[in-house]
Amino acid sequence: MKLNKILLGPLLLLTACELTRPYDEGIFPSAPPVLVCFARIENDRPVSAYLFPTVQALDTSAANFISDAVVELYKDGGFLEELQFEEDQYVSAPATLGAPGSQYQLKVRHNDYPDLVSEVVLLPPPVDVFDYTVNYNEPASQYNISLSFSHTGQDAASYGVFADLYADGQLVRDRVRTALSGSEPFIENDTVRFNLIVPSQVTRFEDFVPVDTFSIDSAAVFIRVISEEYNAYRASVPDDEIGGFFPPKDDLFTNFEGGYGVLFTVSTKRIEVKF
The missing domain is CATH 2.60.40 (Immunoglobulin-like)
Structure with a gap:
């Protein structure tokens, strides 16, 4: 796990305005764009992942999801499948549900950005x-x-x-x-x-x-049952923020190398109750 300084503009809605003084790189340091991924693995639905690039803090352009990356899903150390882009996210095949007790990892490649690799996360067992x-x-x-x-x-x-x-x-x-x-x-x-x-x-x-x-x-x-990665991310988001990854924060949680984001897991138990 690591805490990194994150300048992720795609989620920041800024109103375009005229700067009244020269751009100060000490306040908003520039950096090459990297990938950001929010992904979850559950035992009752296909895997899903959202992917977009970082932009500079003062960039007012609209955020765009990346649709032409290679997103690979690994299970227990072996390649499982390549996720496919649909609408605004990458998804697994409908039959690919998370297996409780298994470990998962995402690896993302794109020609314009450094490779993005998640830490290995465990899908916890559902409750009894x-x-x-x-x-x-x-x-x-x-x-x-x-x-x-x-x-x-x-x-x-x-x-x-x-x-x-x-x-x-x-x-x-x-x-x-x-x-x-x-x-x-x-x-x-x-x-x-x-x-x-x-x-x-x-x-x-x-x-x-x-x-x-x-x-x-x-x-x-x-x-x-939600894995600890999600709660670690939520705990790192200030109370006055909505959505997270807003500049210029330096303590937002991420469990990806080469970029930013969160891969977490959820196990769900369903019971029927009659009244």
Whole structure:
């Protein structure tokens, strides 16, 4: 792991203006452009990676994704496949899902930039769900789902819990966290406990007018284990920043050599809950 000084303009939205004094390279030092990659590997979806170049801090040109690079995925030390560019990202074949317990690495080549190589990252195993209970809070019209699942060794910030809500087999809320609230995970010995609160009814709006109300009868609950690389990056982003990699910061986390970015992994466990 390393902390580097990062001047990554593609995510910085600057308004073009007239400079009133000469350009001071001591404040905004110039550097040759390099590659930046944000990529994740999950056990329930194909691999995805976003790739773009750095620009100078005062460059007001629009950020562009790079579509003609060679992006190679390695698993447990051996070449697995070359990712293909689709729309704005590089993706693996639909059948290529992350295998929990395996180690992954990305290697990126482009004629105009230095090679970009990630550190090796581990896809953690999904949790084992020991137990869950459901209680209905009638005054609040809410279900309280109490979950107990195996502790995989990460800290509490590495766990995420959310739900898809269904009514008569129809999906009415798709992983919308604003519809849910819950406690922070509590870790005791080798068990993580988490309370998730779900509304018993969901109203659909059109043009801010309620048009239908659904009574929730089931939920698909997803428990995610996120690798330490993502949390290390998020912890290095100042609270007043949105998106990260804004100049002129010198302490943003990256786990790539030859450029910048973050490769992280996510393991997800899904359970079905009936109300």
